[in-house]
Amino acid sequence: xxxxxxxxxxxxxxxxxxxxxxxxxxxxxxxxxxxxxxxxxxxxxxxxxxxxxxxxxxxxxxxxxxxxxxxxxxxxxxxxxxxxxxxxxxxxxxxxxxxxxxxxxxxxxxxxxxxxxxxxxxxxxxxxxxxxxxxxxxxxxxxxxxxxxxxxxxxxxxxxxxxxxxxxxxxxxxxxxxxxxxxxxxxxxxxxxxxxxxxxxxxxxxxxxxxxxxxxxxxxxxxxxxxxxxxxxxxxxxxxxxxxxxxxxxxxxxxxxxxxxxxxxxxxxxxxxxxxxxxxxxxxxxxxxxxxxxxxxxxxxxxxxxxxxxxxxxxxxxxxxxxxxxxxxxxxxxxxxxxxxxxxxxxxxxxxxxxxxxxxxxxxxxxxxxxxxxxxxxxxxxxxxx
Amino acid sequence: xxxxxxxxxxxxxxxxxxxxxxxxxxxxxxxxxxxxxxxxxxxxxxxxxxxxxxxxxxxxxxxxxxxxxxxxxxxxxxxxxxxxxxxxxxxxxxxxxxxxxxxxxxxxxxxxxxxxxxxxxxxxxxxxxxxxxxxxxxxxxxxxxxxxxxxxxxxxxxxxxxxxxxxxxxxxxxxxxxxxxxxxxxxxxxxxxxxxxxxxxxxxxxxxxxxxxxxxxxxxxxxxxxxxxxxxxxxxxxxxxxxxxxxxxxxxxxxxxxxxxxxxxxxxxxxxxxxxxxxxxxxxxxxxxxxxxxxxxxxxxxxxxxxxxxxxxxxxxxxxxxxxxxxxxxxxxxxxxxxxxxxxxxxxxxxxxxxxxxxxxxxxxxxxxxxxxxxxxxxxxxxxxxxxxxxxxxxxxxxxxxxxxx
Numbered sequence: 001x002x003x004x005x006x007x008x009x010x011x012x013x014x015x016x017x018x019x020x021x022x023x024x025x026x027x028x029x030x031x032x033x034x035x036x037x038x039x040x041x042x043x044x045x046x047x048x049x050x051x052x053x054x055x056x057x058x059x060x061x062x063x064x065x066x067x068x069x070x071x072x073x074x075x076x077x078x079x080x081x082x083x084x085x086x087x088x089x090x091x092x093x094x095x096x097x098x099x100x101x102x103x104x105x106x107x108x109x110x111x112x113x114x115x116x117x118x119x120x121x122x123x124x125x126x127x128x129x130x131x132x133x134x135x136x137x138x139x140x141x142x143x144x145x146x147x148x149x150x151x152x153x154x155x156x157x158x159x160x161x162x163x164x165x166x167x168x169x170x171x172x173x174x175x176x177x178x179x180x181x182x183x184x185x186x187x188x189x190x191x192x193x194x195x196x197x198x199x200x201x202x203x204x205x206x207x208x209x210x211x212x213x214x215x216x217x218x219x220x221x222x223x224x225x226x227x228x229x230x231x232x233x234x235x236x237x238x239x240x241x242x243x244x245x246x247x248x249x250x251x252x253x254x255x256x257x258x259x260x261x262x263x264x265x266x267x268x269x270x271x272x273x274x275x276x277x278x279x280x281x282x283x284x285x286x287x288x289x290x291x292x293x294x295x296x297x298x299x300x301x302x303x304x305x306x307x308x309x310x311x312x313x314x315x316x317x318x319x320x321x322x323x324x325x326x327x328x329x330x331x332x333x334x335x336x337x338x339x340x341x342x343x344x345x346x347x348x349x350x351x352x353x354x355x356x357x358x359x360x361x362x363x364x365x366x367x368x369x370x371x372x373x374x375x376x377x378x379x380x381x382x383x384x385x386x
Numbered sequence: 387x388x389x390x391x392x393x394x395x396x397x398x399x400x401x402x403x404x405x406x407x408x409x410x411x412x413x414x415x416x417x418x419x420x421x422x423x424x425x426x427x428x429x430x431x432x433x434x435x436x437x438x439x440x441x442x443x444x445x446x447x448x449x450x451x452x453x454x455x456x457x458x459x460x461x462x463x464x465x466x467x468x469x470x471x472x473x474x475x476x477x478x479x480x481x482x483x484x485x486x487x488x489x490x491x492x493x494x495x496x497x498x499x500x501x502x503x504x505x506x507x508x509x510x511x512x513x514x515x516x517x518x519x520x521x522x523x524x525x526x527x528x529x530x531x532x533x534x535x536x537x538x539x540x541x542x543x544x545x546x547x548x549x550x551x552x553x554x555x556x557x558x559x560x561x562x563x564x565x566x567x568x569x570x571x572x573x574x575x576x577x578x579x580x581x582x583x584x585x586x587x588x589x590x591x592x593x594x595x596x597x598x599x600x601x602x603x604x605x606x607x608x609x610x611x612x613x614x615x616x617x618x619x620x621x622x623x624x625x626x627x628x629x630x631x632x633x634x635x636x637x638x639x640x641x642x643x644x645x646x647x648x649x650x651x652x653x654x655x656x657x658x659x660x661x662x663x664x665x666x667x668x669x670x671x672x673x674x675x676x677x678x679x680x681x682x683x684x685x686x687x688x689x690x691x692x693x694x695x696x697x698x699x700x701x702x703x704x705x706x707x708x709x710x711x712x713x714x715x716x717x718x719x720x721x722x723x724x725x726x727x728x729x730x731x732x733x734x735x736x737x738x739x740x741x742x743x744x745x746x747x748x749x750x751x752x753x754x755x756x757x758x759x760x761x762x763x764x765x766x767x768x769x770x771x772x773x774x775x776x777x778x779x780x781x782x783x784x785x786x787x788x789x790x791x792x
Binding site: 325 | 537538539540542543544545546547549552553555557607611612613615616619620623624625626627628629630631632633634636637641643646647649650653654655656658659661685688689691692693695696697698699700701702703704707731732733735736760761
């Protein structure tokens with residue numbers, strides 16, 4: 001079976017192509033710009049289709065589209081059809097930046113890949129059933145709720161077998177090291193806590209996003225600087241985080257990779273504002289705080305799973321966290337650190353296959369090696385289906 | 387030395403006259419409904435020698451309330467203060483400790499707007515006292531001062547440097563006077579030098595609440611931040627909130643900043659969730675009564691406890707090897723159910739509660755942890771007025787240029 005994965009970003013469209021017999025992508029690439037008009041989107045998809053054919057014998061059988069947002073309405077990966085698209089379009093008011101382009105991409109995919117099954121996977125789906133106490137805020141409006149925005153990585157992290165407990169539920173801290181990092185606490189395969197909030201702005205600071213902020217700060221910015229909500233939003237989403245702390249654009253991976261975490265066993269070394277040392281300290285401290293919170297929500301910790309594009313650069317950070325989070329009970333084992341190197345496109349491809357099978361789809365006709373229960377079932381699906 | 391501790395609210399004035407260094411309370415009370423006339427008359431609840439009297443008297447401002455307090459003290463066996471100790475909520479970056487008030491009021495005025503409800507009346511009262519009793523020494527004790535030791539990696543928000551600098555944005559932390567007091571008491575109770583004490587202090591009031599991480603006796607983090615709005619879900623304050631939600635509120639209110647501030651400070655928290663009461667004790671009481679609201683009340687209690695539990699875990703992870711978790715203030719001191727829920731299933735961090743000791747802690751301070759608990763769980767009654775009196779006394783003892791009438 002040939003699977004095409006489409007990941008729409010703000011200013012580009014990433015895609016990857018997988019065939020039956022290889023877990024590695026045959027092709028991973030991107031096109032700059034994300035069309036906002038249907039004709040242009042169709043042209044883009046035709047280019048991608050041509051690319052796929054060039055790298056493989058035939059066109060895709062399965063197309064998997066990643067959506068950053070699915071609200072409470074989409075709790076799992078869904079087959080795209082007219083009815084589904086209509087429900088999805090209703091979410092546009094809640095996520096105006098994300099939903100319209102993904103909707104257009106899905107619509108165009110149905111036409112561009114006739115004969116293929118098109119499914120949509122949602123980053124928020126994993127968190128739809130967060131417990132009330134975690135998802136709600138201390139405000140009257142109960143429609144404002146918390147989601148996570150790296151649910152696909154966290155779900156894959158939760159299904160990693162390494163470090164699972166033999167007896168009792170496995171308590172996992174899943175730290176997704178993407179440009180907007182996110183931590184989730186997961187008991188077995190159910191999330192009980194996540195750092196992001198109603199939007200990805202809350203939680204850990206990102207490469208350009210502010211993370212946790214006193215609500216009064218936003219009001220002070222409006223009052224004392226005379227900025228509009230749009231101006232403040234621009235500062236909080238594009239000029240904050242590591243960019244603000246370092247005074248220049250910076251990748252989280254570079255910061256993590258260049259730091260000697262073993263230095264920090266005795267505490268955080270002094271560093272001047274604006275230096276990489278100060279940025280490291282702020283980030284590490286915030287991660288330690290939310291990790292401690294996660295342990296409290298689970299009543300303990302078995303393992304820390306790192307995922308995302310900066311997994312390898314975060315290896316030392318993971319070991320440092322595991323040491324810091326050791327139990328006060330000396331008989332308890334030190335939490336294990338697991339690196340989940342599965343790419344987002346591979347996770348999406350696996351999600352798509354499972355969704356297609358769960359929908360009793362014609363994809364069943366394909367080789368049993370792609371079946372989630374088969375001997376070659378995707379690792380990120382094995383525990384979920386067992 | 388008789389120190390009159392003054393705690394100015396927006397429409398109230400709490401006071402306590404304490405003889406130092408013996409720490410004996412000579413009188414105390416609260417002036418209520420200070421300011422413009424309200425539906426009920428302004429009054430003072432005045433306590434002396436174990437009896438309380440209520441005096442109805444007009445008090446158009448805090449200076450007038452102070453005059454009445456001085457008069458009542460004089461009528462109570464000729465009591466009079468030698469020193470005034472004022473509580474100020476916010477000292478900003480300018481005040482890292484308590485300070486003796488001199489003729490230079492500019493520094494105080496510079497922090498006036500950092501706590502718009504509390505600082506202006508307190509500073510106004512200081513000025514009125516200076517005019518009325520120019521020879522009476524005055525000391526200002528700041529709630530934020532104890533948190534001036536919070537390291538920059540914990541106090542820095544990930545915002546552009548110019549914004550942080552121009553608006554003086556950083557984590558200041560609050561309830562410092564209370565945290566400082568109970569931490570010192572905990573060190574005494576455990577027989578450990580304060581400089582070696584690692585702890586998490588949980589100031590759980592019926593109104594505001596915050597947790598404080600303590601390393602070697604000093605504050606290293608506080609759940610409140612730039613303002614007292616951040617952190618736990620409180621009686622009418624929202625606590626932590628996605629910045630995008632605040633932006634959305636600003637947008638919805640057509641950038642009426644005052645309206646949004648009012649929503650987040652006075653119409654959120656437990657009040658907004660329950661719709662009827664801002665007091666978490668009412669929520670717990672309703673849960674035990676049963677009825678159709680029981681499940682909803684249980685969810686509110688669960689949300690309240692969950693946020694505290696997350697911060698408790700966060701701070702236990704950051705303080706290294708904690709010696710104690712301290713519960714204080716109205717909820718922390720009087721609600722065993724809250725303490726039980728927060729300490730349950732926390733063995734990973736070394737917490738083991740003794741249910742019997744928790745239910746009946748007896749005279750405070752009390753240790754309610756199980757014998758085998760590596761981390762001691764303490765209930766300690768806070769006494770912010772005494773803490774202010776101590777700080778005032780200590781400051782004057784070390785100061786050489788103030789003469790105090792004894």
